Amino acid sequence: MRICSTRCPPSQGIGSESGGAALSPLEYAFVRIYLDHNATTPVRQEVVDAMLPVLREDFGNPSSTHAEGAAARKLVERAREQVGGALGAAADEVFFSAGATESNNAVLYGVLRGAAAAGAATHLVTTQIEHPSVVEPCELLEREGVSVSRVGVDEDGLLDLGGFDEALGRQGTALASVIWANNETGVVQPLTEIGASVGRHGVPLHVDATQALGKIRIDLQDVPVDFLSCSAHKLNGPKGVGALVVRRGCEIPPLLVGGPQEKRRRGGTENVASIVGFGVACELARLECAARATRYASLRDRLWEGIAAKVPRVRRNGHPEQVLPNTLSVEVTGAPGEVILQALDLEGVAASAGAACHSGSITPSHVLSAMGRTPEQARSSLRLSVGMGVDEGQIDRVVALLAELVSRARAVEAP
Ligand SMILES: Cc1ncc(COP(=O)(O)O)c(C=O)c1O
Numbered sequence: 001m002r003i004c005s006t007r008c009p010p011s012q013g014i015g016s017e018s019g020g021a022a023l024s025p026l027e028y029a030f031v032r033i034y035l036d037h038n039a040t041t042p043v044r045q046e047v048v049d050a051m052l053p054v055l056r057e058d059f060g061n062p063s064s065t066h067a068e069g070a071a072a073r074k075l076v077e078r079a080r081e082q083v084g085g086a087l088g089a090a091a092d093e094v095f096f097s098a099g100a101t102e103s104n105n106a107v108l109y110g111v112l113r114g115a116a117a118a119g120a121a122t123h124l125v126t127t128q129i130e131h132p133s134v135v136e137p138c139e140l141l142e143r144e145g146v147s148v149s150r151v152g153v154d155e156d157g158l159l160d161l162g163g164f165d166e167a168l169g170r171q172g173t174a175l176a177s178v179i180w181a182n183n184e185t186g187v188v189q190p191l192t193e194i195g196a197s198v199g200r201h202g203v204p205l206h207v208d209a210t211q212a213l214g215k216i217r218i219d220l221q222d223v224p225v226d227f228l229s230c231s232a233h234k235l236n237g238p239k240g241v242g243a244l245v246v247r248r249g250c251e252i253p254p255l256l257v258g259g260p261q262e263k264r265r266r267g268g269t270e271n272v273a274s275i276v277g278f279g280v281a282c283e284l285a286r287l288e289c290a291a292r293a294t295r296y297a298s299l300r301d302r303l304w305e306g307i308a309a310k311v312p313r314v315r316r317n318g319h320p321e322q323v324l325p326n327t328l329s330v331e332v333t334g335a336p337g338e339v340i341l342q343a344l345d346l347e348g349v350a351a352s353a354g355a356a357c358h359s360g361s362i363t364p365s366h367v368l369s370a371m372g373r374t375p376e377q378a379r380s381s382l383r384l385s386v387g388m389g390v391d392e393g394q395i396d397r398v399v400a401l402l403a404e405l406v407s408r409a410r411a412v413e414a415p
Contacts, residue, residue: 032348032350034350035386035390035394037387037390041234041237044237044284047238058071060073075272075276079275080092082278082280083243086283086285095245095262096243096270097241097243099239099240100229103230103231104134104206107229108124111227112141113144116144116145120174123148124141124173124175125177138150152370153187156322159189161193176205178207179207181215182367186211188323191207192223206226207227211234211327213230226246227246229245236281237282238278241274254266296325296386297326300386303384307330307399313333315333317371328386329368329381330384334414335406340405341382343405347401351384352384352385384398
């Protein structure tokens with residue numbers, strides 16, 4: 001399968017951020033077009049280059065006191081600084097995990113079970129548009145006796161700030177957990193207002209910044225976040241590695257016990273090569289964030305303008321401005337999302353109908369349902385997310401394909 005390898009000049013390798021030489025329409029027909037960067041991203045060449053020597057040579061265990069161990073420890077600590085740098089956090093606030101699912105689980109279980117064990121009241125405030133890695137721990141905690149308030153959003157996907165504030169005021173609120181940027185719609189929540197609200201009530205705040213990191217500016221010096229989850233594979237890093245940021249003064253018990261690693265916050269030998277790759281991906285994201293945002297927004301806007309001009313009866317899901325620069329969620333009335341996705345895939349285009357974890361399932365998206373969409377409307381929605389390697393020619397080809405495939409799908413649905 002080729003994504004951008006045939007397009008990028010050799011000097012840029014497989015993982016270049018900038019677009020390569022333009023292809024002819026015929027050439028595009030033979031190259032995969034990847035518009036599912038919110039599901040996962042191709043790995044940057046610089047990340048691969050940094051990881052390979054670690055796999056080949058620097059195999060030491062960072063907990064060992066000999067030279068090999070010390071070399072591996074140095075690599076992990078350098079990556080910790082790079083991840084902290086991309087978030088505006090101090091290196092000693094960053095703890096590596098196996099990804100955002102683990103980080104989300106660690107915070108929710110850590111804070112709520114910790115409060116229950118201490119005999120404190122346990123009320124958790126979250127939203128109706130969280131990723132399953134928050135939704136499902138909340139459901140399990142509820143079965144353990146935790147009371148959970150799930151605050152709604154408006155039709156643009158923005159949090160009901162009044163409802164959020166009211167929920168925080170409930171006696172015994174131990175934690176608020178909010179997704180910073182939504183994986184399905186890309187809608188970015190107003191963190192300043194959310195921060196002011198948790199500050200007024202003295203409630204610790206956890207944010208799931210998995211989709212936000214690398215796409216919008218994050219500086220934890222500006223927002224009163226106590227815990228933050230993120231993941232390397234959403235920003236051109238490797239899969240299976242992420243971080244939990246625990247701000248100074250905040251404490252949670254570890255999810256995984258069994259060793260002194262990560263200052264006893266997470267037992268288990270560190271995944272050194274992946275941590276190194278994550279560090280490089282964060283460093284690149286920090287340096288390139290503004291340029292990426294401009295480039296992605298221009299591709300995303302070209303996509304939306306093309307679709308709006310060539311495909312009748314479409315509407316955009318989510319706030320048009322408070323949104324990630326790379327994400328477009330579109331409702332295509334009368335055309336089932338899964339049918340369009342399959343047809344796009346056969347034509348060489350990867351996209352998504354909702355969260356990647358739900359691909360293959362036709363259960364209407366809980367995020368779009370929370371925004372007031374009917375099951376039918378949610379089922380007719382597509383998520384197109386741009387990123388590294390995508391260029392204008394690919395966008396134009398996808399627009400042309402959609403115009404054709406949607407009209408065919410509608411003809412089948414309503415003959
Ligand atoms: C918002 C959000 N949170 C959490 C996750 C889970 O991340 P990971 O794949 O690293 O476990 C994802 C991945 O899709 C996500 O989009």
